[in-house]
Amino acid sequence: MKQDTRDRFRGYTESLSEEDSDLLRTFFAEFDAHCLIADAEKRKLRSDFERAIIYFSDAGLPLRRALERLDPANLGGFYARPPVLWFPLDDAAKVYPLSMEQGRMSVFRLSVYLRRDVVPELLQMALNFTIKRFPSFATTLKKGFFWHYLDTTKRRFCVERESSVPCEPLRVARSGSQSFRVVYFANRISVEFFHVLTDGTGGMIFLKSLAAEYLRLTGVSIPAGETVWDPNTEPDAEEFENAFARVPLSQGASGFVERAAVQMSGELCKTKPCRIIHLKMSASALKSAASKYHSTVTSFLLALMFIAGRTATDELHGEASIQVPVNMRKFYPSRTVRNFSMYCGIRLPLDTKTDVASLASDIDRQLRQKASREAMSEMLTATERLVAALKYFPLALKQPAARLVYGFLGDRIFSNTLSNLGVVPLPAEMAEHIESMDFVLGTAITNRACCALVTVGDTATFSITKMTADPTFEEKMHRLLSENGVPVTAEGSELYET
Amino acid sequence: MKLKITYPQPERRRLRRRRLLEILRWPFLFAALVCPALNLVTGGSAWSIVVLISLYTVWTLVLSPDLVEYNRISQFIKLIVCCCALLISVDLFLAPGWAVEVVPIVCFGALAVSAVLFFTDLERQKQNMLPLLMLIFFAIAGSAAGLALWREESRWALAVMGVTAVTLLAACAVTLGSEFLRELRRRFHTR
Numbered sequence: 001m002k003q004d005t006r007d008r009f010r011g012y013t014e015s016l017s018e019e020d021s022d023l024l025r026t027f028f029a030e031f032d033a034h035c036l037i038a039d040a041e042k043r044k045l046r047s048d049f050e051r052a053i054i055y056f057s058d059a060g061l062p063l064r065r066a067l068e069r070l071d072p073a074n075l076g077g078f079y080a081r082p083p084v085l086w087f088p089l090d091d092a093a094k095v096y097p098l099s100m101e102q103g104r105m106s107v108f109r110l111s112v113y114l115r116r117d118v119v120p121e122l123l124q125m126a127l128n129f130t131i132k133r134f135p136s137f138a139t140t141l142k143k144g145f146f147w148h149y150l151d152t153t154k155r156r157f158c159v160e161r162e163s164s165v166p167c168e169p170l171r172v173a174r175s176g177s178q179s180f181r182v183v184y185f186a187n188r189i190s191v192e193f194f195h196v197l198t199d200g201t202g203g204m205i206f207l208k209s210l211a212a213e214y215l216r217l218t219g220v221s222i223p224a225g226e227t228v229w230d231p232n233t234e235p236d237a238e239e240f241e242n243a244f245a246r247v248p249l250s251q252g253a254s255g256f257v258e259r260a261a262v263q264m265s266g267e268l269c270k271t272k273p274c275r276i277i278h279l280k281m282s283a284s285a286l287k288s289a290a291s292k293y294h295s296t297v298t299s300f301l302l303a304l305m306f307i308a309g310r311t312a313t314d315e316l317h318g319e320a321s322i323q324v325p326v327n328m329r330k331f332y333p334s335r336t337v338r339n340f341s342m343y344c345g346i347r348l349p350l351d352t353k354t355d356v357a358s359l360a361s362d363i364d365r366q367l368r369q370k371a372s373r374e375a376m377s378e379m380l381t382a383t384e385r386l387v388a389a390l391k392y393f394p395l396a397l398k399q400p401a402a403r404l405v406y407g408f409l410g411d412r413i414f415s416n417t418l419s420n421l422g423v424v425p426l427p428a429e430m431a432e433h434i435e436s437m438d439f440v441l442g443t444a445i446t447n448r449a450c451c452a453l454v455t456v457g458d459t460a461t462f463s464i465t466k467m468t469a470d471p472t473f474e475e476k477m478h479r480l481l482s483e484n485g486v487p488v489t490a491e492g493s494e495l496y497e498t
Numbered sequence: 499m500k501l502k503i504t505y506p507q508p509e510r511r512r513l514r515r516r517r518l519l520e521i522l523r524w525p526f527l528f529a530a531l532v533c534p535a536l537n538l539v540t541g542g543s544a545w546s547i548v549v550l551i552s553l554y555t556v557w558t559l560v561l562s563p564d565l566v567e568y569n570r571i572s573q574f575i576k577l578i579v580c581c582c583a584l585l586i587s588v589d590l591f592l593a594p595g596w597a598v599e600v601v602p603i604v605c606f607g608a609l610a611v612s613a614v615l616f617f618t619d620l621e622r623q624k625q626n627m628l629p630l631l632m633l634i635f636f637a638i639a640g641s642a643a644g645l646a647l648w649r650e651e652s653r654w655a656l657a658v659m660g661v662t663a664v665t666l667l668a669a670c671a672v673t674l675g676s677e678f679l680r681e682l683r684r685r686f687h688t689r
Contacts, residue, residue, distance in 0.1 A: 038621065038622075084680075086684045088687055088689040097565075097566055100565055101565075102519070102562055102565070103516055103520075105565075140625070141566050142566070142567060142625065142628075142684070143566050143567045143628060144628070144684060144685045144686060144687055145628065145685055145686045146686065146687065146688050147687065147688070147689070148566065149684060149687060151625055151684065153625075162505070162506055163506060163508065163509050164508045164509060165508045166505070172565070172566060173563070173564055173565055173566055173567060173568030173569075174568055174569065175569045175622050175623075175625060175626060176622070176625070185504075185505070185506055186504070188504070242689075270517070270520075276505060277501065278504075391688040391689075392688060471499070474499065475499050478499045489502070490499050490500060490501045490502065491501065491502045491503075491504045492501050492502075492503070492504065492505065493503065493504070493505035494503055494505070494507065496508060
């Protein structure tokens with residue numbers, strides 16, 4: 001394959017006119033000036049440029065214009081300087097490497113669906129140009145004596161064709177390994193992040209910036225803004241800060257321990273997730289269905305999830321609990337792309353109300369109380385205190401203890417999760433090239449499903465990550481949405497385990 | 499519910515490997531439970547401790563490798579630590595009297611090999627310094643403690659191990675210069 005590309009590029013250069021050959025020589029001289037990394041990585045980067053040039057040539061774009069789009073100046077100084085930066089993990093991220101095990105890692109995935117199939121050559125170049133703008137993503141996870149940390153790595157970050165189960169654990173152990181994965185399939189670009197790097201909001205900024213750069217390479221001009229970053233602007237310290245440290249601590253601190261929640265009854269699969277399901281619907285229809293119950297979209301969906309979850313369990317008593325991540329940026333505005341979210345649990349007994357109206361109003365009340373600024377500050381204070389108490393314990397002691405506690409408590413206090421990223425703002429120039437987006441949460445230990453919602457334009461995508469083959473939950477959700485006047489189309493994967 | 503498939507079939511190879519590792523773990527767990535029980539029943543020397551350390555060595559190096567920092571230096575040092583633990587346990591429970599000479603010689607060899615692994619790929623391996631630093635630290639501490647403990651006897655192996663460790667530490671500091679301090683700051687941060 002590599003040899004094939006090299007041969008094709010050699011053949012291509014031999015066919016060029018004298019003038020074009022000069023252009024290309026100057027172009028690669030400039031590439032050399034911008035790329036002072038290890039030879040093996042440099043060769044890979046150069047090969048990316050060559051493949052993109054061949055793609056443009058096949059597409060009939062004149063060489064001069066192709067080289068303008070691929071200008072090596074877009075690499076900036078990232079590959080011309082040795083790695084210096086390092087980032088201590090933010091307070092929320094500290095638990096992820098401590099609790100991970102073989103085959104289990106906190107990974108989430110954000111995808112964008114374009115109106116045309118993805119061109120891998122251009123996506124690779126888009127990543128090569130975008131990565132410098134996100135220095136905390138251009139890192140590898142390392143072990144310190146007391147805590148893990150992120151160490152800058154200067155390598156070519158690669159794009160792959162999708163070939164594995166979504167949210168599969170990343171291989172972060174090797175020297176210079178990347179902690180995120182960019183994959184493509186048909187018209188979909190997906191980025192899977194290890195949670196140590198970022199949360200959904202930060203990940204979305206990365207994905208949008210990557211997609212915008214990709215579209216620029218295809219010839220579409222996208223204006224940069226607050227949520228679509230120009231890869232050629234300088235990173236700012238605030239964008240990579242541990243924003244938890246800026247939040248004033250509250251008087252009280254609430255703990256994380258709760259009673260175990262009722263789980264859905266399906267048998268847990270060995271391959272996790274065993275299926276991904278996207279329920280796509282009209283955002284306006286969803287909103288008007290929610291407003292019929294005088295509730296928000298989140299409360300409405302939580303109510304439906306409670307009903308569907310109840311159908312999917314054989315238990316008759318006990319409490320169901322749904323974890324709802326809360327974006328702390330709405331209380332403490334921050335431009336950080338690191339983790340800056342907490343969570344709350346919405347709990348309801350199984351043996352009470354069953355109608356959407358009363359459930360939604362109860363959930364609304366709980367959300368106002370449990371996802372309030374005060375409640376979140378208390379949880380954050382508890383996190384800060386825990387981190388401060390543990391900071392002088394060597395990692396070698398913290399790690400087994402964390403695994404033991406995490407393995408014992410795990411996610412048993414929740415039955416399910418709903419993470420709502422809200423409406424994703426897109427510049428009009430970008431929106432016309434984007435069909436939809438989706439947000440897939442990683443796997444759980446005992447929960448049989450995790451759900452996430454993201455809205456782009458008038459398309460809301462409710463994604464279900466399944467850990468059991470039992471289809472009751474998603475079928476009930478589908479039926480409930482339809483009954484409430486929200487037409488749904490279902491997409492997703494085959495069952496990975498039969 | 500009709501579902502439009504929008505995901506490719508995953509590569510079976512990856513799934514099969516994970517399953518195979520899961521299956522292989524069970525004989526290990528079985529042996530880890532049976533050996534101590536058998537040892538207790540039959541009595542005699544505590545050979546099962548040697549078996550347990552051997553099982554742990556294979557487990558940690560082959561079946562459940564490190565999830566972070568899996569590199570040539572860290573894996574080599576891990577192997578050496580396991581070997582030393584095994585040698586000490588054999589000395590303590592099966593055939594006593596030789597580990598105090600043999601373990602420092604093994605550690606000396608490990609320091610020398612680690613130095614070669616480190617300095618022959620400095621650019622990349624300087625990111626993997628923590629296991630090397632820990633080995634150096636334990637070699638110095640072990641050497642000092644051993645020499646203090648057996649002051650009357652000639653323990654040349656302990657002295658050689660200590661001197662080699664100090665030399666290697668100095669070589670790292672000189673070669674990396676200010677980067678050495680920066681590396682220490684990263685590795686020992688408490689933020």
